[in-house]
Structure formats: structure tokens, C-alpha cells
Amino acid sequence: MPLPIPLRGIVTPLLTPLSAPGTVDEPALGTLIDHVIAGGVHGIFILGTTGEGPALGLEAMRRCIARAGASARGRVPLLVGITHAAFDDAVLLAHAAEEAGAAAVVTAGPCYFPVAQPELVAWCKRLAGASPLPVFLYNMPSHTHVQFSEAAVVEVARVPKIVGLKDSSGQVQYLHNLLRAVVKSGVRPDFTLMIGPEELMAEAVLLGVHGGVNGGSNLFPKLYVDLYHAAAAGNVEQIRALHDRVIDLSRRLYSVGTYGSSYLCGIKCAAAELGLLQNILAAPYAPFTGAERERIAAHIAALRG
Amino acid sequence: MPLPIPLRGIVTPLLTPLSAPGTVDEPALGTLIDHVIAGGVHGIFILGTTGEGPALGLEAMRRCIARAGASARGRVPLLVGITHAAFDDAVLLAHAAEEAGAAAVVTAGPCYFPVAQPELVAWCKRLAGASPLPVFLYNMPSHTHVQFSEAAVVEVARVPKIVGLKDSSGQVQYLHNLLRAVVKSGVRPDFTLMIGPEELMAEAVLLGVHGGVNGGSNLFPKLYVDLYHAAAAGNVEQIRALHDRVIDLSRRLYSVGTYGSSYLCGIKCAAAELGLLQNILAAPYAPFTGAERERIAAHIAALRG
């Protein structure tokens, strides 16, 4: 399916079902894709942070891409994360994405080697030149330790092959500014702006952002789709009610652990409790077990209730 | 060549000669290895930060490992950097290192996904279990955004397969503490402790650290070997004279650029000026050109003079 311009709605940053740490569980991947499409999501983004992309080996990433393409079958646009420390391997993944019928690739920039803004801009432009597919940027400073500055986004948004940005900084003001500087300014009226944290999706969409790339839509896709529609329509009563449910879910499922891995361990464990996949993570993270798993199970029961 | 226990002296964090961004220049790699061995270095560490390891694709890393093994021919111990966001690809590289006759592998821990200390410890132990070769730790918080805590080092130093640590934090006090806590305490009397920044090597070795993994030894290996010997012997007059030359070189060659990439761009450009390799870097960094290259050339002329 070709990429809507701009892309609007809920894009699921898909969990990667694993049968062993680092090994993709391909049947479960197909099932999970069917689950979120049935819930009404407007796109699927594989191999992002929620999908543990950078933690998977090159071969596992290729298998994941091929299977996701086959399973999605063009029902919704497929975006493929190609964030990698090595430029050449990122390009290999972009070609695999094209072969699988994906609509776009997504890059958070390089990791490991720290980059200044001009180096980050050069990376993105070069990647756009080498990629057979359109490119989304992914602002993820907690993991890449660099933020796409507003000036950098304005500059790369002039490259037609670069089509949008997902922001996971948690700073909604950054998106308010990008809306002004990139979209409304006329620099690139069709540039897509999406927000990562689901806890901020309603307000961002209400004020002009195009949609959300929200992890919780792996679990309960309809909740996020409904909230997106309420926000886009400016239905305040519905927004308040559904936003409350999203915050409740977030507080129950993403803060059980004691480290920065709480989100990822929590959402995968929750998906396992829902029967969507096995509770297996790639290194460096370990799945919740014992008391932590029980807490997630109890919360899932409460949320389903 | 088997790994001396502990490893002492100067280990060159080898630059990776490239014929195009991301493509290893294998003949130049052989020449560079001969150059540093002729200068008396006690070991070679490929695919570290100075070697742009994480910026190279998996296939290029494999070629680099194989060629380095063939070129070193057991004259000095060969250490291979396997720092990677994906555990499984790190293990692939460890096996390639063994096949090439390397003495050990080196890991800075995972990149991209942030880890807490217990997760970092688990990563190292698991890697030690999966690696066919002994493992060195590489404390590199400026790039990995995590520091191996003293408690973490004490814990992993109890794993026989984990044999040492290179510290590039620039905090010599950290090494003074590790010497106490790991080596002199008897936890692991033969654990190797090496220092990264060459500007701090003399003082660290004088006070008990086993050696330096110093980038400048790519260029002028004998200078660093001589300073190591002076420091180990406690020859203060020589230490002061040679340390001054090391600081002079560092200030001339590593601070020409304006970003964090100054060190890497500077040292590679300097090596090119010395005829050791071509002035080509892998993304995300770009080689010095124009005025910056001219400044490096002038400094190299002054240092040679």
C-alpha cells in the first residue's frame, strides 16, 4: 500500500514476537499484525524501539521484514525501522523493506558515534539518497542521545524523499514548533508529524499533529484509534474519557520494573498475558518473571474487566 | 599469539584503512599493522572506536577481522572489538575473531537500548558464555552512555573468561579505584587494566595501570612505547619530556574540528598525511578537507620536524 501523504491516524510500533531471544516468531508476527489491523490502526511500524529492532541481528531483521510484508499484504502501510550504527547495514535493510512491499523506512539516525547537527543532517540526506523507499525521521533522544533540532528538520524536510517525523521526546512543544516551522510555514505542507508517547497523543492531535505511533495499540488497538478520532474531531468529552483510560493503562503496564526497560518489559509481558506472543525479549533486556509478571497479569485482568 | 596475563604495554586501537566509506582497504590494513608492530607496540585492537568498528557493516567487519588476523600473524596479540547493538551479531563477530586467530574480543556493552547496571552485567556474562575467546570490557560512557560501576566490574571480574578492562572515561580516579577493588584486593589479581586517553597514560602506568590503548600509537608508535617504558620504570625525567610531546601531539591533531568527531577526523587525516592510509571515514563522519586538512598537514610537518 502506498504511503498516504500526510500519513494520519494510529500507527502501531509493532512488538516483535520472538520464539527465543533474537529469533523471530513468524507465525505470531502474522497473528499480531492481524490483531492490530482488526482494531482499525492506520499503519504498522516494525523494528522500532518497541519492536526491539536495533537489538536484533541483521538476519533476524531481514526475516522479520519479509514476514511482516507478507502478512500485512498491503492492508495498511508498512513502515520499517532501519536505525543502525552502520550506514551500510541500514541501507541493506531499506532494500529488504522495499522487496517486502513496505511503504517507507524510519531512521533515528546513527547510534554509538555521537553526531553534531550537520552530521545528523548529512546522514539523513545520504540515507534518503541510498534508500529505495521514502524516509521518516524518528526523534528519540533518550536512546540516540541527539535531538533533531528544529533547524535540522526544516533543512531535511526540503528533501522530497524525507516525508515525516515521529517524535518520542515527550516534549509536545517541540511538535507545536515543528507544525509551525515545517508544515504551516509552507516549507513542506505535506510533511507528516506523529507523536510517540500515547499519553500525549490526544492533545497533540487536537492541536494539529497527524497521529500517534503508540505502543499500547499493540494491546488494545481500538482504544487508540477511538481516541485519535475523538481528538481529530475535537470531541472534548470523549477525549477526556479515553485519555483517562490511556493514562490508566500506561501507569499500570509501563512502570512495573525499576529500570529504563520498564516500558519494553511491561508491554511485552502484557502482550503475552493477552495471548498475542511469548514473553521473550532480545538482549539486553530480560522478560518480567515472578512478582513483576504477576503484577502485569493482574493489571491486564483489571483493564479487560 | 595467546593473551599475556595481565596484558602490559601499548595496545594500538587500530585505525581501519578504507578505500571507500564503509569498505576496508585490506592492503593498507596490512601496512598499518606492520607499521605499529615495527614501532614496538605490545598488541593491536581492531574495530574499536578509533577503528570505527560500530560504523562498519557486518560484512566489512568480517573482512577486517580476517585480514587483520592474517597480517598480524601472531606477532602480537590481536584484540577484536565486537561492540554492537545486537547481541547475536556481536557473537557472530566473536566467532570470526576466533577463526582469524585473535587473542580476545572487546565489548563496550550494548548501544541504543539504555541499560541499568544489572542489565549491563548480564550482557557481559552472557557474552562471556557465548564467546569462544576471552572478553575485555571497554568503559566508554561518552559513546555508550553507561559507565561500568566499580561494583559491576568487581562482579564480572569473577568470571574467568572476562580478563580485563580498558577505560576511556578520562577519569583516572576510576582506574585508581579499580586497581584497589579488583587487582590489589585479590578479587582477580591478574585482571588487566588499560587506559584509553594517551594524555593520561604516563601517570596511570606510573601508579599501577598495566598499559595504554592509545590512538596516537597508530601514527608514532615508538613515542608511546617509550613513554610506557619510562612510566613503568618510574623514570620521572623521561616521563615529563615524553608526556609533553604526547600532549603537544594531542593538542595539535585532535582539536582541529568543531564537533565531537574532532579526534577521529583528526587522527585519520594525520595518518593520511603520514601516508599510512587514505583520508576516508565511514558515515556518520566526514573526512577533513580544505583548511582543516591543511592545519593537520602543517601540524604533522611540525611534529615530524
Add this chain to the structure above:
Amino acid sequence: MPLPIPLRGIVTPLLTPLSAPGTVDEPALGTLIDHVIAGGVHGIFILGTTGEGPALGLEAMRRCIARAGASARGRVPLLVGITHAAFDDAVLLAHAAEEAGAAAVVTAGPCYFPVAQPELVAWCKRLAGASPLPVFLYNMPSHTHVQFSEAAVVEVARVPKIVGLKDSSGQVQYLHNLLRAVVKSGVRPDFTLMIGPEELMAEAVLLGVHGGVNGGSNLFPKLYVDLYHAAAAGNVEQIRALHDRVIDLSRRLYSVGTYGSSYLCGIKCAAAELGLLQNILAAPYAPFTGAERERIAAHIAALRG
């Protein structure tokens, strides 16, 4: 005027008019207070970050407090910033605030000495014990380098004398979480939660936060008061229109400089252009002059349009 529980609406973090760096311009202080009250604001907060509180000497702070109390004359609640590295001087300021008829004091915690959460909690409790007035917390991690954790707020919110928190982290999710954990949970149903950045006020208030402590209300108080009312009422059309104006103002006035001081230099220069005070700042900041001042002047002309 006693403190409404909870405090709702727009509280102006008042600029401190100066006649020389560090010297309060008392008549202009009175005029500015009249200006914002005429614009309908619901409270005044002096000696915060926007008021350059910590940059003023102890004697200047006392004069500012006395004059603000005399000028406000109980028309709106007066809050007084007492953030200080020295606990004892913070308490001196709290007593000065009481004498001036203030309704509450505000602390961002200590500066200079870094504190862990238990130390921050102890500071707040001890301050509540020593202060003759109710205490607001002020989460300002960009300046204090510590964030009040959710657990810390839950703990101190059990102290009756601690009545609310202003968050200037820019992370709206933090406030969504505090609303849940402190207010809706029943821990402290009347705890006031206010948001600092005006660019996020509409969405925060729409979703339950009590109001905004917004610098721009020094300049155009009615704009912020109107936006607050639209957000509280859930009037989406008005919210979108007024939020757009707030973002426009923010982008014009707060990003002219090149350092972190852009906000403070910009807003003070803008107030000077509006004739509200002289363009004088306390050290360490210097007022905009030349091209920067001209840009602010042009933007003020456009905004007044």
C-alpha cells in the same frame, strides 16, 4: 488575599523591573502588577525564574517582596519565590513574604549542592515546618538539575502546609501522572497543579491541570486568561485559535538569542518595548541590544498589529 484551594487560572511569574542590574525599580514593579491584574490574571508569583529571583541579592529580594505586597493590596494572591542555595536565607525570605501579606511561598529546592530524592523531600518538609506560609513546589530540572519524582510529590503532598506544584519540565505526561497519583487518587484532592510553559497550558488545562504560570502573561495577560478559560470550558475552536497565537508569540519573542538565556532576555526586552519596564537584567544575563533588540521590537509591533 488568602490562597484559593486549589488555585486555578493564570498566575503571572512576574518580571522584576530593575533600575540597575540587581536594583529593583519599585515604581515600575507597581505598574506591572496593575497591568497584569487589569488583564485578569488570577495570581502573581514574584522572584521566580522569570523574576530573576535567585540572581538578586538578599536585600533586593526583600525590597521586591515588600513593594509587591503593597502594590498587590490583596487583589490577587501573591506567591513569593524563595529558591535559594541556603536554607536559612530561604526562611528569611518566607518571613518577609508573610510580612508583606503574601499567600504562599514557592521553592524549587536547593541549588548548587546536588540532592537525591530523600534529601529533596527532607528539604521541602523542613521548609514547610519553618515557613509561616503555605509552600508550593516548583519542578524546574533545567535549573536545579533535579526532578521531583512522582513518589516524592506523593510523599510531600501528605504535608498539609505543602499545597501545590508548578511544573516547568515541559513534560506534560509528568502532570498527567501527578493528577492521577496525587489528586484523583485521593492522596490530596485539593493539591494544586500548575504548568509553567505557556505553549503547553491549553492542553494541560483541558486535561485537568488547574492553570498556568505563564511568562507571556506579563506582556499580554488577557490572551492567557482567555486561553485558560477556553481550555477549562473545553471550547476547542477557541483553544485552537488562541493556542496558535501563544505559539506565535513564543516563537517570535523567546528564541532570538543563541543561548539558554533567550527566553529571559527576550521577554524582558519585549516588556521594555511595551513600556512596562527598562531593559535591564541582573547578572549573569545581559539585555538584548542592537540587532537582537530590533528583532524583538519588530515582533512586538507585529504582535500588537
Add this chain to the structure above:
Amino acid sequence: MPLPIPLRGIVTPLLTPLSAPGTVDEPALGTLIDHVIAGGVHGIFILGTTGEGPALGLEAMRRCIARAGASARGRVPLLVGITHAAFDDAVLLAHAAEEAGAAAVVTAGPCYFPVAQPELVAWCKRLAGASPLPVFLYNMPSHTHVQFSEAAVVEVARVPKIVGLKDSSGQVQYLHNLLRAVVKSGVRPDFTLMIGPEELMAEAVLLGVHGGVNGGSNLFPKLYVDLYHAAAAGNVEQIRALHDRVIDLSRRLYSVGTYGSSYLCGIKCAAAELGLLQNILAAPYAPFTGAERERIAAHIAALRG
């Protein structure tokens, strides 16, 4: 006593004896000054970080300055910390220092308001203009969240009234660079460079730094004085032996607690165990009690043994 140019040797960053949190214990202050002078230190620095300067109220700081001046009686140069968020109060303290017969004042720059390098340089120049005494800079990025860049030091070192810098960054390479850029370059041949962390003093002095401002010299002044002399003379055997004792002391006394306050709580508790002062700290820190105090007491007994 006038300031030696450059100042060489051990300067004790004096603990401030308190009789209650925030209240100076003046008799104990006199005793402590006699103690360190008897141990041979070359100078005394009051109201620094170790002296809890910024945590004391303005009035307490004034009393401390007056009493220290009276107690030192010109036997060694007295330096007075005037680090303060408010420029005007820093100047008040500088005048108090002059009245007390101090030789110089010391500033870490402003706290609370974040500054860019040009703002930091302007602060220092302005302070030099307003201070009746010579000014030392104090590089303390862990507390001020700004580092004096090399370029900034080169610039302010051209101001005759600014006479030296104490570095507490823990990055010895920074001092190696400043020695080159400021002293050996001829920019300011008599500029004093001192190192804060005692664990790094020997190596810094061996390689050209003028001395150490080392907290441990409150406890055992002769140990640090002896190590300074060994390092200045290049006596390697003595350096190794005394450095080992310094590291041992540091590990025993400064890492008992669990927060960043471990150093300050530990050294004050140790001084109390030695009978030099009462175990009282100013907010935001609390003294060690119970098991923590017992551990310090046991370590003091072992060190004395």
C-alpha cells in the same frame, strides 16, 4: 599574608564547623585552622564546597569569614569562596573577605541560572572588577553544571586580577591542557593551577600542576603535604607509597553513603571522629548516624592505627 604568585602546595578546603545546621562554631573553626597549619598546609580556602559555603546564609558566611581571618592571623594565605547565585551578594562577601585580611576570593561562577561561555566569562570579568581582592576560578561542573572551557580560561587569564584556577572536574587532561594553553604558552606564566580531587594530586603535581586543594588535608594535613613534596620532587617511590594511602583513605571515608553527598557527609563525620568538630551539616545534607557513622569510626580507627 599576601598571595604567593603562583600559589604552590596544599591548600585546605576547610570544613566549616557548625554548632547547629547553618550556625558557625567559631571556636572549633579556630581549632581546625590551627590543626591544618600545624600540619604544614600552604593555604586555607574557606566556604568552598567542602566548607558548605553556598549552603550557609549570608550572615553565617560573614561570621565565618571574620573569624577565619582572625584565626589565620596571616600565617598562611586565606582564600574565601564567594560562589553565589546573586552577583551582588558575591561582591558583599568579597568585601568581607578583604576586611578579614584574606588574600583572594574564589568563584565557581553563578549557580541556578545556566550560562553559556560568554556569559560565564562576563561574570568573571565583572566580578574581578568589583572585587577588592584577586580572584581564583573554581571549575566545578558537577555542582555548577558548566565547565570553564579552555578558551574561556585563556580569555580571563588575561585579566591581571584573575590569578588562578582550581579544577575539580576529575579530568586531569583538562589541567594538562591548561598548563599548556595558559602557563607554558606565555599567555600568563604565573597563573596558578590547582587540582581538587586528592586522588589525582600526585600525578597532577608531578606533571606540572602547582598544588592541590584537597579535602583530606582537613583530617591528616601532613599526609597531603608530604605527598605534594614527593610529587614536586619526582620521588617515585614515595609518591607510590603515599598515593596508596590517599586512595585508601578516600575509599574508606568518602563512599559510605548512597548519594552524591557521600563525600561531604563522610569527611565531616570523620572530622568529628577525630574530635575536630561536631558532626553537624547545613541543609540540604544530613549527618551520618547509626551504621554509617559506625563505619566511619571504624575506618578512622584503622587509618590512625
